[in-house]
Amino acid sequence: MFLTYNDESSMMYIASLAKSLDLSGVMSWDISGDRNRVLTTRLAKDLPVSGVPDADALSAPAGLQAASVSSRSIKVNWNAAEGATAYEVYVDKALAGTTAGTDFNLTNLAPDTNYAIEVLAVEQEGDTLVNVSTFSNPLTTKTAQVNNA
DSSP: OOOSOOOOHHHHHHHHHHHHHTTTTOOOOOOOOOOOOOHHHHHHHHHHHHHOOOHHHHHHOOEEEEEOSSSSSSSEEEOOTTTTEEEEETTTTEEEEEESEEEEOSSOOOTEEEEEEEEEEEEEEEEEEEEEEOOOOEEEEEOOOOOOO
C-alpha cells in the first residue's frame, strides 16, 4: 500500500515554488510507490530536465500594484495571465484568498504595518487543478497610520 500526502495538485505547487525561488530542482524521499508515475510525470512536466519551460505553463501575474491603501486594508490589482481561471493572493507567504478577477481587497490588516503580497495564477477545469504559475513579483506596501485626531 502506498500512502502519501502529495498528489498531482501538490506537485504543481511544489514545482511553482521551486521555479519562483529559482531553485535547481526538488528532492523526494521515496517514489517507489508512484507506480503509475503520476507524481513524477507531473514534476517532469513542470520542472523539465532540459530546462526548456513547458509551452502550456501559465505565466505569473504581472503588474501587481496597490490600487488603494488605508489603515486596515490594501486593495491590489494585476494584469490577467492568459489561461488563468482564478488567482490566489498571498500575504506574507500565507494564502489570503482566491478570486476570479484581477483585483483583491485585503482587509482586517494592522495599521502602519508592512505587508509582502504575491499572486499565483491557477487554471482549473471544474474542481480539478490543471496548472499553477510561478509567483508574481512581490509587492511590499505599508498600511496607513491611524489618525487619532
